[in-house]
Amino acid sequence: MPDEEYDLNYAYRALLILAPIAIAVMYTEAMLIPSLPTIANDFNVNSATVSWVLTAYLISGVVANPIVGKLGDIYGKKRILVYVMMIYTIAVTLNGFAPNFTLFIIFRTIQGIGLGMFPLAFSLIREEFPPHLVPRAQGLVSAMFGIGSAISLPIAATVAQDIGWQYNYHFVIPFVILLTYLTSKYIKESRYVNPNTKIDYIGAGILGSSLALMTTAFSEAPTWGWLSTSFLITMLLGVVLFTTFIFYELRIPYPLISIKLLKEKNVLASNIAAFVAGFGIFMAYQAITYLLELPNPVGFNLDILSTGITMLPVSLSQMVGALFASRLILRSGTKFVIVISSVILSFFYFILSLIAISGSS
Template identity: 30%
Template structure:
């Protein structure tokens, strides 16, 4: 009893500052995803290169983020989660400095890839909190850091647009590097290392194999639109992924210390949570693509408002604030009714809002309301996902399991970007000298997003809730080091 009380006191000490720092880190690494959005149209002029080449500045970040989720998570489980947070934050700072100091497209692409690795901070941070916080604090802390995915993306566009409008494009990366350095110092001083370690060898072959498969998959998804969906390059990357990833799974199932425990991942709670995560990620990305387009399109389209990117970002900013404000509400819902209910409620909010928005994008206040309600749905759904995952995975695999879940969300958002871009590019009207997406194209994209969210609700309904799951959650986290040592 005395040992348990001491463990609880140790877990409670400094937990507030640790949660705040990890949430701040989550917001910063999420911001990296939208950092270059304001200057995308100018990139071909800046680098004197075709748009096909400059698009790698975005693609490299997405590819690195996809690889980072499972690989960095497993390294954190084995060698220390705080240590891996510091390493990938340092890589983000180095990547920002490279981008800020060069005018070479190749070097900027490399720097953006280093920035993309930092997205692994979020699943690592959630796992650090599981290992260091008391059960009473864990739910609200996980909800807060999960909400940073929406908050960082929402504030990223207006912040980046403001900097791009008033300074040289290099200033974007100097700002990112400075904030990343602040992150590093805060983690050093306020975040404790996790006491839980996995006693295993790192599966280097599995990591390289998975990386190759993910790169092929994500390349096909993200570049298919520009390469052509029927082109040899697109079909070749998809074919390679179709061979590499199942073969990787066969290899992992035969490993004593796999990179990802696929048997655990195949459990119904984990499997259906990950499937729902793909659909929720797909749904949320549509808002980030369609609503800025509506706000910035000329009024002559019949639906646009003719705003600047900065103005559009400010209009959509409340959605990120709503995500952060509602994070404790989602934690209370999960605590009282279970995270499955929170996930389903969040997906329902998103689905209904998308469907209603088909006839509700004609005034600015309706767009603010639409984005805010979708942000609320994101907060509820994203907060529930790590809770559902960590109820059933061993404590020595939490970072890897959360990383895999984050990867599923990334697959959803990337697929959404490809599908939505294809819809908007193929359903167009001519307005003077411009060819722009038609209102029908906008409405079709919103309906697809609503359908994805509704399908996410149906899949989430199959997530089991049982006594064995509850026992896993309510086990004293203070026992984690002993269990991992055993």
Template identity: 30%
Template structure:
């Protein structure tokens, strides 16, 4: 760990890594303003055009644990730069596309770049001084929400005032600048701290299982939840993921160390991550729709796409500003307290949504309160993970945690989408969610946050022992014994015994 780095040097490192995370998360909202126009722009059907949104979600979900393991084996900075290169390449392919297939390919390549966030978090453990660790990890972890909040108005402004290809030329340029910053400021961390080989069969199994699961979740409403395709994909996901888990437990060099993820602290944190991801994404489905629905409905607020996006910018600013406060709370009382506080704040935000939905200011207030809770929770989860696994597995463990969040986002999209579709009415030939539909969706989001709070209460208070430098164990080429050391601080630094 680079404990001697100057404050300016540390700030440059954290800024570069956080900017990389924000740019990666921008890719998710980049095409949202174009969704209605994509069939015409790409000369295809509406169903086919939806793959432009779905493709990066699928590749991003698979990439996060894969690049995490590659980072542990071959160097996190190296993998960060590869992810940035993929963001640039995917953006360039999309920028030069005028038809469906190359656009989907470009978007899928962009999605792989989402591996930046867990890699960045684990890199901070190696190169950031301990006293800056908490706030740095919190900011990096919150970059997923920050990028999404800033990306929508930026993309809407470009889409409304310039050729849509400019979105991707711009994302290529920004990604390239971030790559230069990473090369310039982020030092090489120790490589090869994890022993063993890369798990190719495990990667293939996880890819098939995740793609089957997320396809069924994201396309179920379109294909029909009881259709043979959807049910077949769910069945395939269950069978393949069970077989994958059995294989991972038996192999000496697993892609994901399921024994480590089965530790109570890690397991419950990952389960809480799914539910927090669900609660966070529910807000992003409720608020923009209410802002853009026509005032004639009696509950719509009549904002344009650009205006709605701009009203969401404060959520990103709040998340960025208050993530260090969550880190201070974690440092003082432990990340478990910060995660619990964040979950309860999210639930409070949804409670406020019920009386505040009728005005633009009310939407902004409820969204900002939810974002404060997300900032606290997202900063705490990687802190718990890194305090519970060996240093040689921080990237893969954070990658798996990011995967859990992605699953929560996908399930939220499906569940809230079905709920709003069921509680809707026809207005001028269009199917519009009812006001009660949005209220029920807010209740569901709040219930998810309360479920995360209950899971957090079950996380043990006492930190796990500090993982020692890895030493091989029988049958495990990269396993590490637990030394007789003092407990961990919330961010993985050892406290001396007294």
């Protein structure tokens, strides 16, 4: 459709709502990173177990994303976006009052459904914005991830150090409620629906179970032992279920994830790149946090606030990189940007590993 058939004024108004959603969500997720050792101490769990604070959220998001996307196709993307934001708000509220680690992880898992907000938001941008504005709008929303992290690390670290990490959840609730209301009232419903599609709940259950088992094996391996029976059985069950998921998806008419589409070289490569990058970034966040806060000679013995400030450049570079990448993709293509970004990320992770080794020696 030509640009003339779109409402440019609406696009700019909608962007003022959709972009802050990215800020709020990334603020909510990044605010826990400097507090991971404190959370472990408060709930009396070890560093391996506390990693579930991040992994439970990610597993839930990975499984929920395709389901949320298909629900948006069937019932309308704006409607499902509002419902997801309501679920997210409830989970954020409950997390701030979680009395034990088990409930905290359950609420974090529910909160992970909130990752489905972004495919829906990007779809609304793609369908309702003038075509020339779509790349810039999506690049701007992506940059908001960095802004959310950037403002979260020092602010949330200060709150966590002075009055407790739980209060970060309490403070963010009004903003999430406000954004849910604004989305419900001012965002237009998508014009494209596909009510004939179906949702693969069985595949979602198999995928979620396989990821949970493999994550449990890796998380508990330092306690169980890498060659222990518990580790090997748990990992084997996870691999078997994941293999079952792949064969199951090939046989049904409406798969959760199109395995046939992944046979396309470009699709497979981009998904692998996204998985590796996401896995590496979240693992690095936890590892760097512990490196900064552990006492000498293993770590640098920093407090929560100093850790948040030290990690601030990561979020700032993410913000600048998203804006720069969105423009560079238009000029040089996606492949070039992925390759260059991977090289840069690998180089600096290598430097960080050398710093970690020298600091502990």
